[in-house]
Structure formats: structure tokens, C-alpha cells
Amino acid sequence: MLKITRLILKVLLFVGISTFAQEKINVDDIKFVEFLEDSLKNELINEKTRNVFFKTSRTYWKNRKLDYNLHPEKYEKAMSLFHKNQQKYKRSIHKVNTKRKNRIENAVKNFQNFDDRNTFSKNSILFVGSSSIAGWKTSISFPEFSIINRGIGGMNMHEIINYYDTLIKKHTPSIVAIYCDIDVEQGKVPEEAVSAFKKLVNKIKSDFPKTHILLLSMKPVMVDDFIGENIRKNKMITNTQLLDYSKKEKNVHFIDLASPMLFSDGKLKTAVFIADGMHLNELGYSIWNPIIRNKLIELTN
Template sequence: MKNTFLAIFFIAFSISNYAQETSTTFNDQEFLAYLENLSENKEAASETKKEFRQKSWAYWSANKIDYNQSPEKYKKALSLYHLNQEKFNNDRVIALDRFKKAIENFKSFDSRNTLPKNPVLFVGSSSIVHWETAKAFPEFPVINRGFGGASIPEIIYYYDDVIKKHTPAILVIYSDIDVEAGKSPSVAVAAYDELLTKVKKDFPETEVLLLAMKPTLIDDFLGKEVAKNKIRTNELLSEYCATEEHMKFVDVSTPMLKPDDAVRSDIFLEDGLHMNPLGYTLWNPILKKEIGELMKTK
């Protein structure tokens, strides 16, 4: 089985590498001129694509904080960037088993250790992977099975290994990969529905907490509609949970915003995508409260 991802998405995970490969970063006028020249060139040679990725991400990486503070300043550059991004984007097909090594590591660990029964199981993408859940929630029987940058289809692919075998009492799910990869909100929610249908069938009494997709400093650089689509997907997931038993949508995104709705810059690592420890201090009390209330009913 395979899944299609937009190539530009993978660039986000290599910003530092691209910046290192690019000896200089454009100033604002140079970047505009570069983008205008590209937009007039109808050809999309592989070397030109590579250069576009490198130079663009070097520029946006250097200006991501200022962009989030003053987006109007970058309106023209962002419009031209998205125009060229669409031209240079190719679908990138990857195997759903690309995280096979991580799953094998889980199996090896599980075979050598005694795990809690009926745990609070955390599953999802890198926001789960980097979350020190055992330290954050020492009072709960936590198992963390976040892997890679797992999309919901990939979690479904490894469902037996990362969810079913653990018989969770509480299941915490986070993944924003599908939307960041260019999928529409309806497609993203359909994938969630497929996963949750399996969970409901196997564990009808399991409590499920769906975490809102977080805003990041680079959403607008991942794709033209990413920021808007995250908001819409969160709305749809909230509506979905409202119609289901044993399921709750948890808003972890709002605390990541300033009073003017701009994304806080102090809660991310250098890449502007992954949270630093301060970011998790915003999430921890929210989940501690939600899990604590559910545990009282168990």
C-alpha cells in the first residue's frame, strides 16, 4: 500500500539542511526578484526545483518569526512563492511501511518489558513522539506509541501493533500530517473516521481524546491552504466527536496563540514546526485534566 504526499511537505523537515547547503540567504527584494523570474519561466527542470526548495526554505526559515508578526509585509512574496510552489510540486509516492523500523523497535521493547494493562495510550505523529508523556503524567499508566511523522493512514496500517495489542482504556490521538501534506479537511476527517471505526469496533468502551491540529510558524510555507485547512479540520473533528459516545475533541491549539491570534514563536524548535519543552507545558495541564476526569470513571 502506498500513500501520496506533496513533495514540498518533506522540505519542512529538512530546513536546516537546505539552509546549510545554501551559502547565502536572499534579502526581501532579492527574493521577490527571484520568485518573479521563476514565475515567468515555464520550465521546471529538476535542478531548478531543487534550487527553488533550497533558496525558498532558507529565506522563509530566516524570516518565519517576522512573517508571523507582520504577515502583510510578505504578502507579495508569499503569493509568488505559492504560485511557484504549485508549479514545482510533484506528487511523491511513499510506502505506508516507511516507519517499519520504528514499529520493529516497539515490538522489541514490548517483548522485553512488562507494560501496563488498559493504559492511557498516546498515538500519532512527531508531536506525540517528542512528548515526554511518562514524565508529564507519572500518575497514569502511560504508553507512548508515536512514530515518525505518522499520518492517519499509516497509523491505520500499523493499527494492530500500535493500538490493538495494548487494549487502551484511554486513547489519545494526534496527527496533522495529512493536512500539512496538502490533503483537504474532508479527506483528513475521512481517514480519522476509518481509524475510529476500527477502535469503536474493537474497544467500544475505550475513551478517545482527539487532539486539535496545532498551528505552526511555517504552515503558510507548507502550502497555500494548510493553515486554513487545519482550522477547518479541527472544526469538523469537533463536530464529529460531538456525535459520538466515548469521544472528545480536545483544543490544544488555542493556548498556542497570542491574544491577537498570532502563533507564539517561543514554543517551537528552530524549525518552526516542532514544539520545544515550553510548548508541551501548554498541553500537559490540559491533558492531565482530561485524563484525570476519565480515569475517575474507570
């Protein structure tokens, strides 16, 4: 009888703790919505109010990115208010670009210094683009091929084109794999992003008419909606436009890496990301690797 009583007490205690935790979460959610509503009403926009908005929002979404991806309907009001505040407190583009410019320049210089001390096989396969390329262990993933990786985190298409001679042209690649979702994440519409891809493809075709070009689809990530409104939607529209473009161009191939990252119900496979919810972990790249390998084998044979 005593054991049964203790068991009942444990169950009641557990239920009580769970209920308290749920109530705390609900209170935090309500407080965040109230914070967003107050932020919209606030007429004072300066560095202090801007920092408060972004810091508070970053903490809130960081703790809920998994639940948000599983149950986005729970956060409709908060997300709508968040996006309105994002537009209101948007940071200076000039400051962001200055910081990016310095970082990209240093990364390119590091590649240049490395190239000056090393030689590469003729007809290498070149991977170029943003962080999905930079974090990809391509030489290990495709040991049967001569691989050059020129990925730089945060590099957009304009920057790839700007450093084209150093990143691409000097290597005379037989295949170029391009991944870059930064333009869309920076707020550009799909047409602008696709236009930049076309400009880069034309430069490669002009210098290397026989080179095959792989346009790797933009991936959905857990934090798409936290980056900005319609980011996920615009990535998928861009993918569709790149696919249509590739069908009309000789030696241009669109590679769908996004669909395998989704479950049959369209929900994102959250287990493929590292803690930041944006960059792929080994499981994520293990999904991509066989898709790319099959295409490389097809083209090299």
C-alpha cells in the same frame, strides 16, 4: 565637550549601521520576489530547477519565519508567488512516499521489538500519532498514569491505520489520545483528514467499545504557510469538524490544544517552538500538559 562629540558620533554610527542593515534586508526581499517571478516564467522544470527553487526559498523563509509570524502583511506578494511556484515545482509524490514508507516501517519494527521484550499494564493510556506525540515526554508529563507512547514523526492517518494492530490493538488501552496533522500538511482537504480520523475511531470502537478516545486538535505552527497554501486554515477547519463529530459520538472527546497557543489577538505564541518553528519545546508542552491531565483525571475517576 569631547565626550558629547563622541556620543553623537556613536549615535550617528549606530543609525548608519541600522539603516544599512534595513536596506540590505529590503534588497534581499526584492531579490527574492524577483527570483520567484523569474521561476514562474521559467518553462524548464527538472530536478535542477526544482532544487534551486526549494533551496533558495527554504533559506529565505528560514531567516524570516519569526518576522513573518509577527508581520505577515509585509510578505503578501512574496508568499503569493511562493505558493504558485510550490505548485509548479511540486516534487514527485512517489519518491516522497517511498522514503516515508521505509522510515515508518523501521520505526514500527523498533516498537515491535521493544514490545516483544516488555510487558505493559492493563488499561494503559496510549498516545499515538505524528511528531507531536513522538516528541512528547508523556511518561514524565503524566507519571501518575500508565502511559504508552507510540508516536512516529511524519506518520499520517493512513499509516496509523495500516499499523493499527501493532500500534494500538495489542495494547488494549483504556484511553487513546490521537494527534496527527500530517494529512493536512500533505495537502489533503479537511474532509479527507476527518474521514481518516473517523475510520480509525471506528476500528478502536469495534475492538474496545468502552475505550475513551481523545482527538487532539491540530496545532498552528510558525511554518504553516511555508508548508503550503491554506495549511493553517485547513487545520482549523479540520479541528472544527472533529469537534462537531466528537459531539455525536459516545466516548469520543475533542481536546482543544490549539487555542492556548494563540494570543488574544490571534497571533501565534512563537516562543513555544524549537528552532525549526514546527515542533514544540518544553514551554509548548507545558501548555498542553495540564489540559490533558485534567481530562485524564476526569475520565479515570
